[in-house]
Amino acid sequence: MTAAAEGSPPLRMTRARRNALLQSEPVQGFALISPTFLYALILLVLPILVVIAHSFWTQHYLTIDRTFTLENYRVALTEPIYRDLLWRSLYISLTVSLFTVILAYPIAYFISFHGGRHKSLWLFLITIPFWTSYLLRVMSWKVILGYNGVLNSGLMGLGIIDEPSTALLYNSSAVIITLTHAWAAFAILPIFVSLEKVDRTLVEAATDLGDGPLRSFLRVTLPLSAPGVISAALIVMIPTVGDYVTPKLVGGKDGVMIANAIQAQFGKAANWPLGAALSVTTMLIVTLMAGATVLIIRALQRLAR
Helix, strand or coil: CCCCCCCCCCCCCCHHHHHHHHCCHHHHHHHCCCHHHHHHHHHHHHHHHHHHHHHHHHHHHCCCCCCCCCHHHHHHHHCHHHHHHHHHHHHHHHHHHHHHHHHHHHHHHHHHHHCHHHHHHHHHHHHHHHHCCHHHHHHHHHHHHCCCCHHHHHHHHCCCCCCCCCCCCCCHHHHHHHHHHHCHHHHHHHHHHHHHCCCHHHHHHHHHCCCCHHHHHHHHHHHHCHHHHHHHHHHHHHHHHCCCHHHHHHHHHHCCCHHHHHHHHHCCCCCHHHHHHHHHHHHHHHHHHHHHHHHHHHHHHHHHC
C-alpha cells in the first residue's frame, strides 16, 4: 500500500516548507561561508596535516642516527666515483666559462664600439632566445646533436660523413656546447657594461702614440675591461658546476656531473647525509676555485702593468 493511499503527505517538499528551511539559522550561517574562506581554510589546515603525518611517519618508520661523524665527507672526497665526478664537473665548468667568454667578448666589443645608436636593439636581439624555457633550449640542442639530428643530416648532405655520427651527443662535449649557448647572454652583458666604461680617449691616445689596433686592444681595452671578463667567468662557472638538467638530457653516462650524483643520493639511494656532504664539499671547492681565479687574474693584471 502506497503512502498516498494511507493519506500521508507527499514526499515532494512544498514551496512554503523550502522557503522556511532556507531561512533557518543553520542554513543561512552555512551560506555565509564563501568559497574564498573555504579555500583559505584548506590552505591553512593542509600544511598542518602534512607536518603531523610526516612527524608520525618519521617517528614510527625512520631511525635517525644523530651521531656526529665526518665519515660522509671522507667518502665524498676519497671515493673514486665521487672524486671523478667532481673533477669532471670542475673541468666542464671551467671549459664552459672559457668558451663562453671567448664567444661573448667579440659580440660585446662589436656592440659597444660599433653598435652606434642601435646598441639597445642589439642587446634586445641577443636576449630574445633566452625568453624561452631553459629546458626547451636544452631539448633543442638534443635535436641538433642527435643521431638523426640537424647537424648529422647537414654533414651527410655536404658529403663530409657517410653515416650519422654517434659522437655528437651523450658525452661531455655535448654538455659543454649546450651550457656555452645557455649562458652566453649572461656573459655578454657584464662584458658589454665593462667595455662601455672604457674611456675612448685612451684608445685614441694609444693610436696616436703609434699602437696598432691589436696592440691598442691588448694594452688598453682588454685590461680596462678585465672586471667584466672576471664577472662573466664567475657568473658562468659557479652555476654550471652544479648543473643537473643538461647532463641528464644530453650528457649520457660520459657527461654525468656531481649534481646528478647528489640527486641520486637524495632520491633513489635515500642517503641524505652523503648527499648533503657532497653538496657542501662541492660548494666549498667552487668557492675556493672562484677566489683563486680572481687572485690569479689580478696578479696577471699587475704583471701586465
